[in-house]
Every structure is written in structure tokens, then in C-alpha cells.
Amino acid sequence: MAAMTSTLREQPVAPDSESMSGTVTPAGGRPRGRGRLSRNWWGYLLLLAAALAFVLPLYILVTTAFKTNGDIYSWPMKWLPSELTWDNLVTAWDLAPFGDFIANSVIVTVVGATAKVVLAVFTAYAFAYLPFPGKKILFVVMLGALMVPGHVTLLVNYITIGNMGLINTYAGIILPGVASAFGTFLLRQHFLSLPKEVFEAAEVDGAGHFRKLFSFALPMSIPAVATVGLIAVIDEWNNFVWPLIITNSVNMRTLPIGLMYLKANDGLTSWGVLMSGTLVVVLPMLIVFLFAQRFIVTGLTGAAAGSGR
Amino acid sequence: MVSATTAPPKASPPPSSRRLSPALKKRRRRGYALFALFAFPNLALIAVFAYWPILENLYLSLTSWDFISPEPFFVGFANYTSLFASESFRNVLWITLVWVVVVVGVSLLLGVALAALFSMKLPGTTAVTGIVFAPHVISGAAIAAVWLFIFDQNYGLARVAFNMLGMSSPAWTTDANWALAALLIVSIWKGVGFVAIVYLAAMQGLPSEVLEAARIDGAGRFQVFRRITLPLLSPTTFFLVITQTIGAFQAFDIIAVMTGGGPAGATTTLSWFIYDQAFQRSNVGYSAAAGTVMFVILMAITALQFKFIEKKVHY
Numbered sequence: 323m324a325a326m327t328s329t330l331r332e333q334p335v336a337p338d339s340e341s342m343s344g345t346v347t348p349a350g351g352r353p354r355g356r357g358r359l360s361r362n363w364w365g366y367l368l369l370l371a372a373a374l375a376f377v378l379p380l381y382i383l384v385t386t387a388f389k390t391n392g393d394i395y396s397w398p399m400k401w402l403p404s405e406l407t408w409d410n411l412v413t414a415w416d417l418a419p420f421g422d423f424i425a426n427s428v429i430v431t432v433v434g435a436t437a438k439v440v441l442a443v444f445t446a447y448a449f450a451y452l453p454f455p456g457k458k459i460l461f462v463v464m465l466g467a468l469m470v471p472g473h474v475t476l477l478v479n480y481i482t483i484g485n486m487g488l489i490n491t492y493a494g495i496i497l498p499g500v501a502s503a504f505g506t507f508l509l510r511q512h513f514l515s516l517p518k519e520v521f522e523a524a525e526v527d528g529a530g531h532f533r534k535l536f537s538f539a540l541p542m543s544i545p546a547v548a549t550v551g552l553i554a555v556i557d558e559w560n561n562f563v564w565p566l567i568i569t570n571s572v573n574m575r576t577l578p579i580g581l582m583y584l585k586a587n588d589g590l591t592s593w594g595v596l597m598s599g600t601l602v603v604v605l606p607m608l609i610v611f612l613f614a615q616r617f618i619v620t621g622l623t624g625a626a627a628g629s630g631r
Numbered sequence: 632m633v634s635a636t637t638a639p640p641k642a643s644p645p646p647s648s649r650r651l652s653p654a655l656k657k658r659r660r661r662g663y664a665l666f667a668l669f670a671f672p673n674l675a676l677i678a679v680f681a682y683w684p685i686l687e688n689l690y691l692s693l694t695s696w697d698f699i700s701p702e703p704f705f706v707g708f709a710n711y712t713s714l715f716a717s718e719s720f721r722n723v724l725w726i727t728l729v730w731v732v733v734v735v736g737v738s739l740l741l742g743v744a745l746a747a748l749f750s751m752k753l754p755g756t757t758a759v760t761g762i763v764f765a766p767h768v769i770s771g772a773a774i775a776a777v778w779l780f781i782f783d784q785n786y787g788l789a790r791v792a793f794n795m796l797g798m799s800s801p802a803w804t805t806d807a808n809w810a811l812a813a814l815l816i817v818s819i820w821k822g823v824g825f826v827a828i829v830y831l832a833a834m835q836g837l838p839s840e841v842l843e844a845a846r847i848d849g850a851g852r853f854q855v856f857r858r859i860t861l862p863l864l865s866p867t868t869f870f871l872v873i874t875q876t877i878g879a880f881q882a883f884d885i886i887a888v889m890t891g892g893g894p895a896g897a898t899t900t901l902s903w904f905i906y907d908q909a910f911q912r913s914n915v916g917y918s919a920a921a922g923t924v925m926f927v928i929l930m931a932i933t934a935l936q937f938k939f940i941e942k943k944v945h946y
Contacts, residue, residue: 365751372745373759376766376824382788383777399791441673448669453662464674467681471929473881473902474922477691477909478684481698501676531665560770562884567910578772582888585776593780603773611768615761618768619828 387411387598394594410594411602417587417595420602422573423580426492427559430576434496435554442502442550446509447535451521461510467503473563480567494568495576499558505550508621512546513539549621552614559607577603685926691919698913710920719896720904720921726811727880727901734879737819739871742826743864747856749827750834760831764824771821771884778817779804779889807897810890814898817885822878826871833867834860873936877929901925 386394387410389403414420448454449461479498480489488494516539524534540547565576575583584599585591611618692710694703714720745763749756766774781788782803790800803813837860845855883902886892892899892907899907901921909918 362751362753365748365753368748369753369755369759372748373755373762375820376762378788379774379777379781379820380765382781386780395786397786397790399786399788441676444669445673448666452666452669453659454666454670455663457666460670460674464677467677469930469933470681470685471877471881471926473883473905474688474926474929475681475684476906477915477918477922478687479680480910481687482679482683497676498680501673501680503677503681506673556768560768560772562770562772562887563906566887567906578770578884581770581772581776585779585888591779593783593786596776597780600773600776603770607768607770608765611761611765615764619764622767622825 383597383600383604386593387601389594391592391594410592410598413592413595414584414599414602418580418584418599419573420580420599423575423577424602426495426574427577429492430495430561430565431555431558433492434499434558435551437496437500438502438505438554438558439547439551441500442505442509443535443540443547445502445506446513447531447539449506449510450513451534451539452531464503465507467501468507476563476567479564483568488568490569490571490574495565495574499561499564502550502554505554508550509543509546512543516542545617548614549617552610552617553621555610556607556618688919688922688926691915692923694916694919696915698915703916706916710916714917714920714924722896723899723901723904726897726899729811730815730882730900731876731879733815734818734822734882735872735875737815738823738826738875739868741819741823742871743830743861743868745823745827746830746834747860749831760828764828766821767825769821772888774821775817775885775888778813778820782813804889805894807894810894810897814885814889817889818879818882821885822875826875829871830864830867833864837863869936869939873933876932880925880929 385401385403388406388408389400390405390407390409393400393403393405445464449457454460475498483489483494483497486494488497520538520542521534524538529537560578561576562578566579566582569575569579572583581596581599581603585596691703693705693707695706695709696703749760780786782800784790784800784802787800789803793800801809803809841863842855842859845859846852850858880900881902882900883906886898886900886903887906890898892903901924905918905921905925907918908914908921
């Protein structure tokens, strides 16, 4: 795993590989022989601008969450808070059942993502190593689900879940999202890339499919499984429209919906309170992203076609 | 756990390990049963929650229903005729078109520019890349909340920017002339990092000899980018146009939190319309008809681009 991460890491930052901006031959006749910094000053400037455009909103979010109302509602804008306060967070908790929101989000995310990964692993193993008549067609049909736009399925899924009597339940929130087509695809490809000698040897030793899956295929696929799992966690945590539709009581709302509830409930929008609630929604995924960036980036850039399914 | 390190991401030729062991019939049947046990729960969920909705939605679009009365009432194509006869729905389609074209167009332009910047590998690039990508993994509802504050006419960051230009900030989300622009900015801000990363990965896969050769032949940096890098990136561009278009059509959380489709329908895209008709007005058939319209548009785009890709992607 360490080996894999380091190879992934190396590519974007390899200092000695020649880039477009790399050593320009003086023979080109361009007056560019000066130092790297002076030659690329505009590059640094643009990089700084890009960083600012994305850091500034985050800075506003964090500082406003802990600013006093006096600081928030003053002009010219106070870039640095004159004092820090927990009042906004306390008020958010008073105005909306944030404890429930957090519990709901955690339950839905943990159960939903786990179920999704388990389904993906078993299905991927089946498609990689088990026989079934018409397996190839079945696989294509499964992949076809990636092209179905999720927004078009909302209405009928709402009716289906209603007929099952699961509206406003955790099962109702979780069930339609646990089907995994992209995760299955990713893991199947990975399983098929594993050295087949290992499986043949295991077979000779009399290992059944369960042993082959749990003792060989899975341990050799930890990075791929982690990628599928992390994407599932992010999707479940951030999911908005489905929990909005399928829950109808405040105490069943997940955090993103709770945020909208808070916004509607704090009267004339109180920015400090709203930002502190927003921070609660943002922080967990930001931390996950910080620690697992490379899995997430490689997974998401591949998963783009999947639209969360 | 050590064995994990021995699993390199191989790009080996398609595996040939699918040959069945010369087993007995009984063993094969056990294999079938195990396949069913392993795969059918997932496949059943996909059938029920991804494929069935398309068919049922098609049927519902030919009915009139309010969720409450016992049976949907069959009305034929009445929903479609009234949809396309209605001025407001044509406006919805127009707003959706503007939304998709601007989101996809600007995201791709900014994304490729950022990728070019990142590929210069200046010190600090890795950190900035992470920061630019981060909004992609953050809840759209949360991002919408932050930007609501930024767009606040009196105390928001946008006022700082407008004051610097000697103007006063508009009321953004409550002003019908500005609301769509506000949402577009937020949507692009959230999504551009993803586009940049995909382009960056593609650029790093380009044959560096070609680029070097062009430079040696005296081509300028911009010329190389325009004449060589961009054409070589066209498969990536096609991929991004498809996925970003499909994503933009279904944008929802930012709209829900920031404007709720308003003011006066100024930000009602097709996705908001579908939600609004079904879940706020209980016009099930009408919403289903709009859903079918979205489905047909997205399938057409997908098909069109698959066809285009076959022709153009490989040089």
C-alpha cells in the first residue's frame, strides 16, 4: 500500500521531470534566460489568486462561525474577529435539533456506505470469478445503470419507498442509494488484475470461494476498497435531495437538510449561527479529504460517470 | 497485510482467467448459486431503484395523480401538450439551457487554465491543487450557505469587491436579474477543481517528447498549448463535457438552499421544476412528464457524444 501511494504521489510533484515550463533552450532566441522566479512571476501570481479564491470563502466560514454579532454586523468588514465566541454554535443547537441531525447523518453514512461497499465487493467477486449464464450481458446491464440520471428516478423511488412503508425511516433514506454499479465495476476490474496464480494455488489447497474472497482477493485490494468506501461516505454525507424528499419530520433530517431548516428558522438570517451550523456539516468531510486525498481524487476522477451510483 | 504491497495497478491485457475449471456439473451449479447469492441483491436493487423508475415514470407521465387519490388517472399525452404549451415551462427550458451552457463552458475553460497553471509545477502547486479540489467533496448545501453570506448585500464579501470597484453590491439572490448569476458562480466554484484535476491528470499522460520537440522547433508556450496540448486533450474534453452536462442538468442543492427556484422563477431549472411540481404541488403526472423530458435530453446528449467520440477521439 505504501508503495502504491508513493507512486501516486510522485507524479504531480516530481521536481525533475520536464514540464512545459521546464528548461527553455536559450537557443530558442527568447530573452528568458533569467531566474525561475522572475521568469514565472505571473505563474506565482495566478497560483496565489487561485488559492485566495478558494481559501477566502473557507476563511469567512470559519471566522464568522466564531465571531460575535457585533463583529459580523459591522462595516467595513472586520477581517479578524475582535473576540471569539461559542454563542453561535449554542444558538444553532437551540434553534434546531443538531444532535439529531448529526446522529442521523452518522447513521445514514456509516450504514449506507458499509452496505454499499459490501454489496460492491460481493457483486464484483461474482462477476470476476463465478460462472453464470449470460454473465456478460448482466454486467453490461448493470453498467447501464450509470447512465440513468438520478434526478429522474426520485419521484418513482419515493412512491416505491412509500409503498414499502419506509417513508421517514433510516431504511427509506439508505435503501435506494446502496446499489452499487460504479463501485462494483471498479472492484471487478481490480479483482481481475490480481495474479491468478494465487487463486489457483488457493484452489489446490481446497479453498472455497469465501476463503478466496476474504483471505486473498480482499487483502490484496485494500486501496481499491478504500476508494470505493470513501466515495460512498462522501456521497452519503452530502446527499441532499433524497433525504429531503423521503423524510418529513425535523428529527429525521440529516445535516445538509438541517442546515436549510436552520436557515429558515433563525428568523432574519443570523449569519454567525448559520455559519456555525455549516461548519458542522463541512468539517468532517474536509478532515476525511485531508487524510485520504489521493484515494478520493483517483476514485472521484474515475467515478465521475457514476453520479454516485 | 504485506501482500497488499505486491498488488501493483497493472494495465495488463484483459484477463484471460475466465476459463471455467473443467469441473463437474454439480460444481458448476454451485457456482451459479453462489453467483446469485453474491450478485443478485445488488442487481435487484439496481433494477428496482434505477431501471424500474424510468419505466414507471414514463407511465406516470401519461396520468394525472396527486399521491393521495387511490389510482393515477390516465390522461394520455395531456401533460406533455400542456407542458409545451406553457410559457413558464419554455422559460424553464431556457433557464436550464443557459445554466448548463455557462456552467459547463466556464468550468471547462477555467479548469483547463488551472490545469495548465498546475502543470508548471511551481512550488506550492500541490497544496493549491488540494484547496481548489476540496469544494468538490463538500456538501453543496453547506457551500450554498457560505455563499449566501458572501452575497449578503450589507455584510458580505461581495460588497467588499463591489465597493473596490466603486459600486454597491446588488441584492444577488433576491434580485431576479442577479440570482441566476449568483448560482452560476457558486456552481462553477464548487465544480471547477474537479475539472482541473481531470485535465491535469490527462496532461501528465501526454507524450512529453512531442511537446519538447515543438518547443525546440521554436513554438511559444501558448502556441504549444493551443496547437498541441489542447487537441491531444480532446478525449478528456469530451468526457468532461458529457459528465459535467449530466451533472449540471441535475443541479439541485445549491438552488434549493440559495433561491428555492426564485425569485419569480428566475432560477427554476428543469431539475427544480421536477422537484417542485411533484413534492411541493403534488402534480405527479406533470412532474413525471418533465422528468421524461430531462431523461430524453440526457440520453440524446449521451448518444450524440458517444457517436462523436467514435469519430473524433483518436488521432
